[in-house]
Amino acid sequence: MSVNRREFLMSAAALAAAPASPGEASAADSAIPASVRADFPIASTETYLNSAAIHPMSLPAARALEQHVAFRTKGGGEGRTDFGEEQQADLKKRFAQLIGAKPNEIAFVQNTSDGENIVVMGMDLARRGGNVVLDELHFETSLYMYKSLEAKGLQLRVVKHRNWAIDIKDMDRAIDGNTRLVSMALVSNVNGYLHDAKAISDLAHARGAYVFADMVQAAGAVPVDVRAMGIDFGSSSTYKWLMGERGFGFLYVREDLQDTVVPTTRYGHRQIANFDRVGITWEPLPGAAKYETGTFPNALALCSYTSLQYIERLGLANIRAHARQLTDRLQKELPARGYPSVTPKGNETPIVAFEVKDVAATARKLKQGRVTATIIENEKRLRLAVSVFNTQEDIDRLLSALG
Secondary structure, three states: OOOOHHHHHHHHHHHHOOOOOOOOOOHHHOOOOHHHHHHOHHHHOOEEOEOOOOOOOOHHHHHHHHHHHHHHHHOOEOOEOOOOHHHHHHHHHHHHHHHOOOHHHEEEEOOHHHHHHHHHHHHOHHHHOOEEEEEOOOOHHHHHHHHHHHOOOOEEEEEOOEOOEOOHHHHHHHOOOOEEEEEEEOEOOOOOOEOOHHHHHHHHHHOOOEEEEEOOOOOOOOOOOHHHHOOOEEEEEOOOOOOOOOOOEEEEEOHHHEOOOEOOOOOOHHHEEEEEOOOOEEEEOOHHHHHOOOOOOHHHHHHHHHHHHHHHHHOHHHHHHHHHHHHHHHHHHHHHOOOOEOOOOOOOOOEEEEEOOOHHHHHHHHHHOOEEOEEEHHHOEEEEEOOOOOOHHHHHHHHHHHO
């Protein structure tokens, strides 16, 4: 790791002596050392406020990938090893700790949608009847999937937002004794809205339903405790707030629901051990490994392994405190400049979104100012996302670009 405890302390000491720029918080108030910015070279080439789309790769992760490439091109040797079974087990353990789960409740998958598909197909929702409840702040893949299953007999209930938040009373009306699954994006990609997962899961469980959480915009960005929140299943890719790479992710399935509520619908050698080719016998591996299939993406897993350790070193509480300073300022400054917020005030995530009157003009201003963000053209919405490398100076540059 490039940032150890000693470097953290040295950075903090240096920050304490640094003067604050006009109109902004002192860098000494930041929970993240200034040295972290250097770990993300993209921060020196542009004002990157788009980590909700894809998080930049850190230098520690890049070096880990370089070492893996060296192993693949030169073979084993000094400093060159594959990402083996012991590290894979440790990776599951680290992600499990991050979300309050057990290692045997974690499976490796390709991405968030892959994980949700495993759950939905395992539950055989369309054939078994009942209804599924979700809300319109969910991710588009989920909306598309359940809407497609509706044509095959699934009853679908989509709760509308009220002022860009989901009212628990509306969820209460939608969830009933025939609800089999409630699916939500724990943090919405639309505007960063953080669901009241515990309240929703209490309603669902009281009526015999299960809860799935899309955690891709939550894991690594906000505290997640699947036990305390009452989440039964969840999945996350690693290329957003887990600071990994595309094509790799995690699936969580509660221990007592494996095989029973969610049997496997796919088969691969990663689910078994001691295979006897002659007798065609095997021993099933325990836990969520039953949801894995074939070839393992070692390089992508190594990137995630390195990044999870990086997040652990920074500390999620510090990550949140740092982001809060920046999003609070955005929530104050942009509406005053004619960009009404569509993210509820006090929302504890690093994502904020705003209405845009002139999409083309706003996109042009951001491009000229070398600011990278997400603009949803057909919905006239600007989404900004801050991470550990962002600073108050980045917010200054955004505001200057918008004019």
